[in-house]
Amino acid sequence: MENASAVVRAARLFEFHTRFLWPLHRLWAKGKLSRRCRRCALSERATPLDKNQICAECLAPQKVTPLAPPNATETAALSKILADHEGGGQGRYDALILFSGGKDSVYMVRRLQTDHPKLRLLAFTIDNTFMSPIARANVLRLVDRLDLSHITFRPARATLKKLYRYGITHLNDGGGYGTVDFSDGEFILDSARALAAEKGIPLIVCGYSRYQVQDGLGLHSFESPPERERADRTHVAGLALSDIFTDSERGLWWRGSRWPTEKVARLLFPLYAWNLDESAIVRQVADWGLLHPRENSPLVTNHQLIPLLGVVDIHRMGYSGFEKEFCRMIREGKAPLKRWRAVFEFLEYTARTGMFVKPIILKALSDLDLTPDEVGVRFSS
Numbered sequence: 001m002e003n004a005s006a007v008v009r010a011a012r013l014f015e016f017h018t019r020f021l022w023p024l025h026r027l028w029a030k031g032k033l034s035r036r037c038r039r040c041a042l043s044e045r046a047t048p049l050d051k052n053q054i055c056a057e058c059l060a061p062q063k064v065t066p067l068a069p070p071n072a073t074e075t076a077a078l079s080k081i082l083a084d085h086e087g088g089g090q091g092r093y094d095a096l097i098l099f100s101g102g103k104d105s106v107y108m109v110r111r112l113q114t115d116h117p118k119l120r121l122l123a124f125t126i127d128n129t130f131m132s133p134i135a136r137a138n139v140l141r142l143v144d145r146l147d148l149s150h151i152t153f154r155p156a157r158a159t160l161k162k163l164y165r166y167g168i169t170h171l172n173d174g175g176g177y178g179t180v181d182f183s184d185g186e187f188i189l190d191s192a193r194a195l196a197a198e199k200g201i202p203l204i205v206c207g208y209s210r211y212q213v214q215d216g217l218g219l220h221s222f223e224s225p226p227e228r229e230r231a232d233r234t235h236v237a238g239l240a241l242s243d244i245f246t247d248s249e250r251g252l253w254w255r256g257s258r259w260p261t262e263k264v265a266r267l268l269f270p271l272y273a274w275n276l277d278e279s280a281i282v283r284q285v286a287d288w289g290l291l292h293p294r295e296n297s298p299l300v301t302n303h304q305l306i307p308l309l310g311v312v313d314i315h316r317m318g319y320s321g322f323e324k325e326f327c328r329m330i331r332e333g334k335a336p337l338k339r340w341r342a343v344f345e346f347l348e349y350t351a352r353t354g355m356f357v358k359p360i361i362l363k364a365l366s367d368l369d370l371t372p373d374e375v376g377v378r379f380s381s
């Protein structure tokens with residue numbers, strides 16, 4: 001409990017500082033920070049900058065997707081699949097919807113309820129045991145507000161701790177975000193796959209953004225290919241499960257080949273088709289009175305290890321793995337430059353000085369039985 005409130009308090013201080021104080025503070029701290037692209041805020045540690053301080057990504061026009069309206073063909077195809085399943089399943093539910101309580105999942109639920117009122121939804125939350133009581137209470141509050149049937153799965157802590165501990169000491173090129181946070185997301189998807197098969201739910205609906213689907217999962221559609229859904233999980237984020245887990249622990253991951261084809265759910269990513277601005281989603285869930293914009297702070301999260309991942313990334317790579325996704329959204333006009341530049345810069349500053357975050361970083365490390373040295377973190381103050 002104590003740690004949970006400390007994480008939220010640190011997140012609020014971080015949020016306040018980046019919004020109101022950092023614009024001045026940065027003038028004094030600037031010399032100690034990496035330079036960033038003037039258009040998208042990508043760090044020079046992630047990409048070379050030219051003499052005008054513009055990054056290679058911004059200079060490669062063929063890579064920049066113009067601000068596109070929702071793709072009408074994709075939206076229509078998605079809508080048809082959802083309509084075909086309204087009230088159609090043999091069991092009690094038509095769609096298992098991944099529900100984190102974050103803005104994307106809240107938006108998705110509300111829109112599905114409006115567009116497909118007969119679709120029988122079961123909301124599904126994973127409590128990864130590193131979820132704060134405040135985040136847990138927030139999920140339940142939203143479940144009530146949205147009038148959802150809801151189920152929480154809380155696996156044994158030792159299993160997840162093994163995953164996070166191994167991941168953070170075996171980072172891939174994507175850093176903590178690409179390794180630990182990504183593995184966590186894959187574990188959630190696998191848990192949903194198993195639950196849908198066990199309960200005979202024909203659809204799984206996941207609120208990943210277009211970027212997360214493309215760059216994270218390597219897919220270019222709002223639906224995961226059926227052959228992928230039928231396959232067994234052997235690796236996650238480039239790590240072999242057999243190097244991390246015992247045989248019985250591996251049973252918690254998806255084994256599609258053990259299920260008859262008709263029991264394997266279709267996995268859909270509606271936000272891929274809808275292709276919305278980040279700010280439009282923030283505004284809409286606020287207009288609905290469901291989530292205050294303040295609750296979308298990058299560090300106010302369900303997962304208490306996120307601040308640690310950011311700090312470890314800064315020490316290992318010079319920038320945080322989660323930045324690239326936001327820089328791309330900035331480039332595509334889907335996220336505000338100044339706001340996110342302040343977050344990235346202050347994260348870099350605080351990762352080195354420990355300002356606001358040092359106690360929660362040390363606590364998170366001790367929860368994983370790790371020392372700062374083992375993950376390459378050293379605070380200057």
Ligand SMILES: [Zn+2]
Nearest residue numbers: 037040055058
């Ligand atoms: Zn750029």
